[in-house]
Amino acid sequence: MKILLTGAAGFxxxxxxxxxxxxxxxxxxxxxxxxxxxxxxxxxxxxxLQTQPNFRLARLDIADRDGVxxxxxxxxxQRAINLAAQAGVRYSLENPHAYVDSNLVGFxxxxxxxxxxxxxxxxxxxxxxxxxxxTRMPFSEHDNVDHPVSLYAASKKANELMAxxxxxxxxxxxxxxxxxxxxxxxxxxxxxxxxxxKAILADQPIEVFNHGRMQRDFTYIDDIAxxxxxxxxxxxxxxxxxxxxxxDPAASWAPYRLxxxxxxQPVELMSYIExxxxxxxxxxxxxxxxxxNGDVPATYADTEILQTLTGFAPATSVAVxxxxxxxxxxxxxxxx
Numbered sequence: 001m002k003i004l005l006t007g008a009a010g011f012x013x014x015x016x017x018x019x020x021x022x023x024x025x026x027x028x029x030x031x032x033x034x035x036x037x038x039x040x041x042x043x044x045x046x047x048x049l050q051t052q053p054n055f056r057l058a059r060l061d062i063a064d065r066d067g068v069x070x071x072x073x074x075x076x077x078q079r080a081i082n083l084a085a086q087a088g089v090r091y092s093l094e095n096p097h098a099y100v101d102s103n104l105v106g107f108x109x110x111x112x113x114x115x116x117x118x119x120x121x122x123x124x125x126x127x128x129x130x131x132x133x134x135t136r137m138p139f140s141e142h143d144n145v146d147h148p149v150s151l152y153a154a155s156k157k158a159n160e161l162m163a164x165x166x167x168x169x170x171x172x173x174x175x176x177x178x179x180x181x182x183x184x185x186x187x188x189x190x191x192x193x194x195x196x197x198k199a200i201l202a203d204q205p206i207e208v209f210n211h212g213r214m215q216r217d218f219t220y221i222d223d224i225a226x227x228x229x230x231x232x233x234x235x236x237x238x239x240x241x242x243x244x245x246x247x248d249p250a251a252s253w254a255p256y257r258l259x260x261x262x263x264x265q266p267v268e269l270m271s272y273i274e275x276x277x278x279x280x281x282x283x284x285x286x287x288x289x290x291x292x293n294g295d296v297p298a299t300y301a302d303t304e305i306l307q308t309l310t311g312f313a314p315a316t317s318v319a320v321x322x323x324x325x326x327x328x329x330x331x332x333x334x335x336x
Contacts, residue, residue, distance in 0.1 A: 004113075021055055179224060
């Protein structure tokens with residue numbers, strides 16, 4: 001298939017591209033290589049992809065309406081995956097306009113491209129952050145998610161609503177994937193594991209929020225990429241039995257679906273840190289801090305929809321995942 005994928009130089013984007021290319025798909029990648037974090041890391045990810053003859057990169061900001069429209073018109077992809085976004089919960093408190101430009105304006109540009117190109121299935125990154133103030137565990141797609149606690153979360157909830165509208169109005173099959181705390185090789189430098197490893201190796205203290213009383217459903221990158229591709233191969237169809245008197249947030253009368261991708265196994269933050277300390281052979285100096293604005297104390301994914309749909313559920317343990325991350329980290333930064 002010909003697949004258009006935004007955020008190709010990103011953490012998840014690179015891994016998904018590699019799997020698509022390995023199975024013989026043609027991938028048109030979009031990325032603007034912005035400087036939210038180290039551009040050299042993005043370029044190194046791209047270098048891996050650009051050795052593949054079936055990969056082409058369009059250096060483009062998805063907020064560029066005319067550029068996105070022209071690319072869709074030229075390429076006419078069969079399917080599309082939107083992984084481009086302004087990421088980060090805490091950064092959304094500092095620079096809210098970046099989230100509007102990428103996650104709202106950019107997202108509708110991709111929707112319009114899909115609509116006019118007749119895309120067979122549009123898969124996009126949502127986030128576990130949409131569960132916001134919800135404390136019912138595990139987080140289920142059937143739950144109400146109307147109480148976000150960060151602008152980032154609100155923008156991802158908005159993406160789900162926008163996608164549903166296009167599914168309803170134009171029959172665009174769309175699936176939103178709620179990712180749960182993704183980690184692993186080639187990860188983002190603003191994520192906890194990357195920050196912790198860098199600080200520990202430099203004998204600097206690490207910042208431990210909510211005084212360590214945090215739980216996260218840490219999900220290894222290979223499991224995320226596998227889930228994305230399995231879902232991509234299962235376009236949603238309209239559900240004529242949808243009950244509008246008792247609407248289920250996870251379903252619709254339109255060809256629309258929501259799907260958690262998480263490890264279904266929340267891990268205590270202190271246990272996560274201990275695993276990293278063991279692999280590095282060093283003990284972290286810890287600076288305990290209160291819960292940050294926009295953050296939540298726990299996440300935990302219900303993965304029943306993913307398992308029923310694809311027969312797959314993430315299962316990589318934190319012990320295995322952290323060890324693989326550290327091996328990559330030490331190799332990547334050796335000599336730098």
